Amino acid sequence: MERLAGRVFLLWSWPRRLAACAAGAITVLALPPFDFPAAGFFSFPILVWLLDGTPAAGAAWRRFLPAFSAGWWFGFGYFLAGMWWVGAPFLRDLGLAWALPLAVLGLPACLALFYGLATLIARLLWSDGIGRIAALAFGFGIAEWLRGALPWGLAWNAIGLAAMPVPLLMQGAHVLGVAGMSAAAIFVYSTPALLATRLHARAGLTLAAILIAAQLGYGYAHLSMNPETDRVLRVRLVQPVPEAGGDFDETLKTYLELTASPVADGQASPELILWPELSVPFVLAERPDLLDAIVRGLRDDELLIAGTVRQESGPEAGMRRLYNAVVAISKTDGIIDGADKVNIALFVDHLPFEGIFPGAGPDSPLTKTSYSPGSARRLLSVSENIGALPLIGTEAAIPGIAEPHAQRVDLILNPANYSAFAGLPVSYQHLRQAQLRAVEAGLPLLLAMPHGPTAVIDARGRVIDALAASRRGIIDVAVPLTENGMLPGGSSTLRGLVFSAMLGMVALFLIIRVGIPESRD
Incomplete structure (x- = not known):
């Protein structure tokens, strides 16, 4: 030595x-x-x-x-x-x-x-x-x-x-x-x-x-120290494993088929369904046909949280801002709520200094879907007495991000999408960091990725159920909603x-x- x-x-x-x-x-x-x-x-x-x-x-x-x-x-x-x-x-x-x-x-x-x-x-x-x-x-x-x-x-x-x-x-x-x-x-x-x-x-x-x-x-x-609770939320997570460069209509068909799959014998239908980040990579306001197809595929008592794109007009004529977002969709009312990604990630959501590089103009295959950060973090209401904190994609890698909201919500939703990195270590690294967000906040976390691993994580960071990477399917789980275990003192x-x-x-x-x-x- x-x-x-x-x-x-x-x-x-x-x-x-x-x-x-x-x-x-x-x-x-x-x-x-x-x-x-x-x-x-x-x-x-x-x-x-x-x-x-x-x-x-x-x-x-x-x-x-x-x-x-x-x-x-x-x-x-x-x-x-x-x-x-x-x-x-x-x-x-x-x-x-x-x-x-x-x-x-x-x-x-x-x-x-x-x-x-x-x-x-x-x-x-x-x-x-x-x-x-x-x-x-x-x-x-x-x-x-x-x-x-x-x-x-x-x-x-x-x-x-x-x-x-x-x-x-x-x-x-x-x-x-x-x-x-x-x-x-x-x-x-x-x-x-x-x-x-x-x-x-x-x-x-x-x-x-x-x-x-x-x-x-x-x-x-x-x-x-696992306090017993009678509060549970029946959830379904969807992992479609779409083909690279495949037709979106076929991908949407897969999403809808998995969403409408019958539950196992003796189980009640899910109350909450979670699709991955950017599962619908379009502005739904411009594609009412997609929204109609999604609504028709839902049951009356189900709420779908799906990743999509939101658009706002920019300060200049013809300019628009795109936001990486999630929307809450019900059978009866369509889109009832939504939230934007606030902490965008370099090279994943946004190309830095895009204006000074050749080929990085508005027609570039990367920068044409470059997203702006949301102005504020929004919480979503899953039901009358259950609230959720959406962390979109790489936001789940930020230490302590869920803790300021932990007293006001019952679970964390983390739709993510690493389709461009399928088969690489990134999805496993993301899963580990998502487990830590659950531990920090003392809240269960639902992680949905198109290529997996999709997982249901309890408030102690343990994986309750998961789908292996690149395996098409669904997870149906009754998630226990315990009081979060945050410590006092900051x-x-x-x-x-x-x-x-x-x-x-x-x-x-x-x-x-x-x-x-x-x-x-």
Whole structure:
């Protein structure tokens, strides 16, 4: 361990950057669909040793630029290996080949700035022994909090997901949120680096063991507390698996056939039916024939929530704004309610800087369906006494997004659509993040995707029922509507920020007491 730490410590120039990039890429093995959490114990000690090798004296840029660089290259490797699938639709459409490098390399390069900031913050508080571990955990906690606070869908694959592969390990997000769990995960993952110097090694490993025990203990206790309830909602989720480039009339026929499928013997018909995001990729006001066909396929006591497109006129003549939306449709009244997607995602809902790129005009196959963000988040009424929070598509990847509304609704609806990325890891990564939104808010969540996996998730993040990816079918489930289990004293995101700040205070105390470590100039 000492020899390995010494070799990493002495790396410089491109070997140093490649080591940081490789360490970030290794961390992706802890994410879906691989789910190998131990990968963090290999990658984060390397990052600690790389930061140990940064200069401790000289001009500010000489001390802090190498630290920022180490974090940036780590983040670039992490996001490139975890989000390479963003380029799939650009590769399949030769008309958009110009945007492939922008998506595959540009997006990870931008997201890596947050991890560069994380290591820069850590380097400001760097000291010997356990202090630097606490500083690194604090830096990443702040970085993940910032990612979740921005409105443009940049919170995908938070580093804390690496330590939460199953519901037992997810329950801590109910207390600390993703930012706090990320900080705790970085602290635990980084402790093997202490074995190289044996300074504070025993204390660090003990604290790591306590954090792991607390995560397991709270997870077990929280999963055991399932309050009984008589309130249930009968739901049906539809997964049509449409053919790529197929005729929409055939796709709609599949939706309607699955929607009208008879229920199993002894079961009552569903009260709520959920279709995926953009299941009807048209402005329904312009296609009354589609609305009529959908209404005819519903029973009298059913409410359909379907993803569609909403249009508004722009400020200039001939201009229009399109919104990624959901609408509530009943048999008797047609469209009775709706909501827009508020947090649009770059390269999924919107191409950034579209006006300056060649071929990105209004006739581009990508930008002609570029969506505007909704002005406000709307709640939907499922029945007289049941309310729902719609999170459309990638909104379910934003930490803490459901918590401000959790006291006013009974469940979360998450229609999503990754048809352009079918067969790639993105849908499994989305499912994991949807589970965490259910845990944070203490609410059940319904996830519907055209190619799957479609799932019904309870308020503890457990998958009650699911359809495997690329399997056409429906899910009929009676979802228990328990009182949500949010803790008092603010959101989990705020508690996670406080926890990260506590780690930062520990690092600051140790740097004052121990001093800044000597390092290679």
